[in-house]
Every structure is written in structure tokens, then in C-alpha cells.
Amino acid sequence: MVTDKEEVFSIQTIDLTKRFAKKKHRGIFGFLRRNQANNKHNGVTVALDKLNLSIRPGELFGLLGPNGSGKTTTIKCLSTILIPDEGTAIVNGFDTQKETAMVRASLGMVVGGERTLYWKLTARDNLTYFASLYKMQRSHAKKRIEELLETLQLADRADERLEDYSTGMRQKVAIARALLHDPPILLLDEPTLGLDPGFARQIRNQIKELSEKQGKTVLLTTHYMDEADQLCDRVAFINNGKIVAVDTPNRLKARVKEKEVVEITVYSPPADIEQYIRFLLPDAEVVKLIPGDEDEGDASRIKIIGGTPEQHIGTIIDALRQKKIRIGNLNVGVPTLEDVFIKLTGTKLTEGKT
């Protein structure tokens, strides 16, 4: 563990920086154009920009951000899959660049979900294989595998190939793999992504239990605001590789006052609707259109944060009607983590670089 002014952390990053070179693809005859673009790299993407994080032992910590904000890069740097360009990452007291074997033994991770298993093998075969990579004694591994299969309700189908499993069941095997060697720290990257609500609930309960009953430190990245709100002790917002805010979900939500948030569900809004509402409500801090997939029955939403939007609801509704935009629903107040993120970054969580 790392101590910082008497505080003890399971995970700590200090000015962690990771850059990726953007390669310019010039095709087979690209060398002929070398003189035009002497540098083979077309710039650099800063995935992590002096990232500082401190996660306490036993804490269930959420890392929230849009695609390309640096969530997965953070997890890959912590798990030693990527080597950072600058800065330090300490996991369970071990430096990720100097004590890699100890860091790896301290971690269990779920990154990339169900695709990261051997589909032609059974759940038991998968777990047996990974147990050997974690240097587990055969008899101990066998007992542990049985225990995990039982806990995750996979025992009945443990000897079937994963290709015959549902997405949710495969995700459970991925979680069992992360827990095999009973690590004190878990890195979970979007563990409920693509799962049906029933399986997602089971996985969330499992995560909560691992933190509360087994005292594991969990770093969870997710797109789902409700999930982070419901599970996490503390949440960090990450945007463009930087931490924008860290606090408990309640304290973060308190940064946006009630009645400071108006959300209007609309159908087929024109592209200039944001500018139009901004013109009507000049004191609003953020006006954001969150497009929905209307073919899938998912309407678009307009978020208005800051200022006094509740006093101008009549004006907004009249304006939308004038533009012949169909209104589905209108909510005032009760800010969510997404509202806070939008207010802090001007970006919604479902957008960003991919």
C-alpha cells in the first residue's frame, strides 16, 4: 500500500501520461510522398494527461467518461498491459513498471468482456488454464474453480463450451477468471455492457458483494450513470485523459442544484435546436442535445443545465411547438451524474472519440 500523508491507497497514479502516435496511412506508394510529409506520424493522441488517482483499500471506485476519454488506457496501464510514457502507477504497493509480477498477482481484471475467453473450451477448461498462468497449485485451483462456478451459478453448465453460452454467462466466466487467484484489487471495464437487465443486475450485486463483504478494492469503468450512482463509493469523471472531478456520487450531484436541470424528451429535433434554445435562455450554462435512436423507440433529449430554466419552461415549450417539434416528456430537477458531467465538461457521456 502507498501512504500519502497518512492515507493508504490500493491504487495510486501520479501524473500518469500515455500518448499514442497516430500513424499516417499513405498506401503502398506512400514513400513517394515522403517529401510532402516528412514525419511518418500524423500527430499524437494524448490518452492520459498527467492523470492523478488515489483509491483507498476496499473502496468501490467508479471511473466515468465518454469513449476515448482514457478509461481503458488507465486500466491497461495499471494492469501492466501498457507502459506509460511518464508518471507512476502504484498497485497494492507495487510499482507497475518495476514490480510487474507482484502487480499482476495483486489484480484481477475484466476488460473487453466475453470475447476474451476461449470459446472452443468449456468454462472449467478456461478457468483451469488461467489458474495455471496465476501459478495456482492444482488442487487449490480445482477447489477454487468449483467454488466460483457455484457462486456464479455456472456449475450446471461448467463442462459446456463457451460458444454455447449466452453473453451474460460468458461475462460471468470472465468475472470468475478475475477472481480465481483471490486478488485484493479488481479492475472492471464496462462489466455490464451489452447484458440483458437480469444478468446486469446479477453482476452488479456480485460487484457490490465483492466490495462490501470481501473487502476488495474495485475500480469500475462504466457508461451507465445509474450503475455508478448505485454502486460506487466515489466517482471520478475523466475527459480527454484528465480527471475533471472526484467525489461521492451525492456530493457530485450536489454541484448541480435542483431546479437547475430541465430535460425535455423530443422527437426529430432539427440540428440547430441547441443554438435556438441557447438564444432563448442566455443564462443557461449548458444546452445539450442528446440524440436518440428513434427507430428503436429511443427519443432524443434536450438537457438544459444552470441558470433558471424552470422559470422559462413556458417559453421553451412555445418555441418547440412553433418549430413543430413533438414533445414527449419534460422533467425539472433531480440532477443525475450525467448532468454533472455535462455541466463540468460540456460533453455528454455517450459521445467522444472512439
Place this chain on the structure above:
Amino acid sequence: MEGAYQQSVLRSNLSVVWNEIVKNNKTLLAYPAILIFWAVFPIFWFIPFILQGEALVGGLQSANFAQITGSGEYIPFIVIGAVLNSYVNTLLYGMGENIRREAYQGTLDYVLAAPCNKAYVLIGKAISESVSSTIFAASQLTISVLLFGMNITLGVMLPVFFITVLLMLGLYGMSLMLAAFSLMYKQSYDLSQTIGYVFYIFAPVRYPTESLPGWAQIFGKLIPLTYALIIIRSFMLLGTDFSAVYTEVIALIIIDAILLLAGFYIFSWMEEKTKKSGTISHH
């Protein structure tokens, strides 16, 4: 962490190798068509050589061939060449492809993020590839005994096996380099095919070394397959023992050592490089 580091280093390393072999072979056998390939292909493989021999010298015996090689039998000569060459094809292609497949299915990150020494994972992969090569080679030898009356004395098989293992060690070194290439560039198939053809031309697979021009013979001496073929043919066709070929055996061991050391070094270097560039997880 309770389960980690609970057994001796040797045992845990052997367990990694064993479980890698089990995993690869279970995955391979999940595709039943491979069994048909193993059963049928070795028979088909012989037909062009028999027809070629008939057309060129009117049978499977040649006086000119005997003058160069010391044995007039054409079929046993090329059977040995083909069997050892099949190890080249499988091992050079197999390791790089295996790494590429792991990256594609997303399991490579998990293998690399585990605390075990990755060298043992690679050794397990290499041995897995050798198992299928050996099954294929055994089918070819069995067919040549049953259909073409090739004479194999059991006493010679132990030294032949020993030399085959030495050949495989050199090939493991090369396949590690190809796996490293696959880690960085996400494919090594074309390169392994090219190297396979270079071996096929400059090593005495289908013709004796003496048929090559002088410079090509010198180049051929850098290839481990050349020595393995000379030694094994000497054992099986001329009935010699180690004393007749000890210089070739020493040369093979030296080339193996160089290739293995270079292979492990290049793989570790490339792993580090891809972890820095971020291309390790790409596919």
C-alpha cells in the same frame, strides 16, 4: 492472492507449459475436420513424387542418385526430406499464427497480464505445434512403410528422434522471432511462407546438397534443417552412427543455441515495444 506463488517455481512453470499444450490441443480437436486432413493428406502427398520419379528415371531407383547420395532409393530420400520439412512449415507458421489468433480473440492481454513467465507459455505453444507435426510425420512414415516398403529399423528411431528434437529447438527460436513480428505487425504468414520456401530451396529437402551451386551450399549451412537432413539420412539410409556425423550435430546445436537466444530476446524486446506503442492489443 492466496493461490498465487504456492508451489515450486519448476512445478508452476511446468504447469504453465502443460496447460498451454492441453488448451491448444483441445481447441484444435474442437474442429473435427483436422482429423480428416491428418488421415488423408499424407497419402495424397506421395502421389506426385511417385509419378515424378517414374517420368524422370523410369522408376523409384536411380544410379545417378546413388552416386551422389550413396543410396539409389528416391522415395525414402524424399520421405525423410518431406517429414522434416513439415516440421518447418508447421512450427514457423504455427507460433506466429497462434499469437495473432490470441490477439484477435482478445485473450492475449490476459495471458500477458498474468504473473507467470511468458517464456513457458511460448514453450507450451511450440510443443503444441510439434504434436500436430509429429502426428503428421508419423502418418507419412507409416504410409511409406506400408505402401512403399520403406525399411525403418526401430533401433535407429531414438537417434532420429533426438536429432528431430534438435531441429525443433532451432525452429522454436525462429518461430519466436516470427511470433514477435506477429505481435508488432499483426501477421506473420507471408514471412513464414517465404522463410519456408528459402528452407525448401537451400536445404536438401528434395535433392541432395551437392545439386546446389557452391554459394547456395554455403548459405544452406546456416539453416538447421540442412544438418538435420544430412544426419537423419545418414542414420536411416546409410546406417551410420553419431561418430560419422558429429561435426553436423555440433553445428546444429550451435545454430539452435543462437536461434533460441535470439528468439527469446527479440520476443521480449518486441513485447516491450508494443506495450509502449499501444499496438499490443490491436489485431
